Amino acid sequence: MALRVETERLLIRGWTEDDIDPYANMASDPEVMRYIGNGEPRGRDYAEEFVRRMIRLHEERGWIRFAVEHGETGRFMGFCGYEMQDEVLDFGWRYARDFWGGGYGSEASLAVLGIGRETYGLTGIESQSYPENVGSIRIIEKLGMTYLRESVSFGRRIVHYGFPEER
Numbered sequence: 001m002a003l004r005v006e007t008e009r010l011l012i013r014g015w016t017e018d019d020i021d022p023y024a025n026m027a028s029d030p031e032v033m034r035y036i037g038n039g040e041p042r043g044r045d046y047a048e049e050f051v052r053r054m055i056r057l058h059e060e061r062g063w064i065r066f067a068v069e070h071g072e073t074g075r076f077m078g079f080c081g082y083e084m085q086d087e088v089l090d091f092g093w094r095y096a097r098d099f100w101g102g103g104y105g106s107e108a109s110l111a112v113l114g115i116g117r118e119t120y121g122l123t124g125i126e127s128q129s130y131p132e133n134v135g136s137i138r139i140i141e142k143l144g145m146t147y148l149r150e151s152v153s154f155g156r157r158i159v160h161y162g163f164p165e166e167r
């Protein structure tokens with residue numbers, strides 16, 4: 001069943017084809033993509049493939065990188081949720097620049113951590129970030145995660161956090 005969870009200011013939900021355009025806009029913004037993968041903005045093909053994969057995986061198994069919608073305006077904001085990465089259950093988030101700095105990232109991630117655990121029974125949840133991405137590291141800390149290890153991706157240092165007691 002499609003997930004729809006309201007928080008104080010947000011709607012956490014599955015994706016629709018209508019999300020492709022705003023997601024493509026977001027993915028083409030170099031500031032948004034600065035700390036993602038190789039740091040390059042991505043094109044519409046990536047956005048289409050991503051949104052369609054999320055729609056399919058939501059139907060198949062439930063947990064995904066959920067779409068996050070602004071409650072008051074109904075605008076698509078970005079995503080928050082889970083994806084397997086190198087055999088690790090990665091918990092990540094990404095929002096359009098218009099929505100930064102208002103506490104939305106914290107609000108969504110706290111809600112989606114609860115959804116992951118309670119609705120989908122997920123364990124072994126981890127998050128990773130380039131250490132320079134201060135806002136993301138702050139969200140990780142607020143979730144109560146602790147430092148696990150480091151790795152290198154695209155020649156840059158990445159820090160990994162999680163809940164060691166859950167593993």
Ligand SMILES: CC(C)(COP(=O)(O)OP(=O)(O)OC[C@H]1O[C@@H](n2cnc3c(N)ncnc32)[C@H](O)[C@@H]1OP(=O)(O)O)[C@@H](O)C(=O)NCCC(=O)NCCS
Nearest residue numbers: 032093094095100101102103104105106129134135136138
């Ligand atoms: C990182 C990101 C998710 C933060 O979202 P947000 O909605 O702005 O986060 P919040 O407003 O909830 O802020 C969380 C905390 O980080 C701090 N913070 C956020 N951005 C910051 C920045 N650029 N520099 C310093 N601190 C920052 C906030 O002050 C807040 O701290 P507090 O709770 O102690 O007051 C958002 O900037 C984003 O989508 N960036 C692009 C994609 C990305 O980098 N995703 C993460 C990849 S690992």
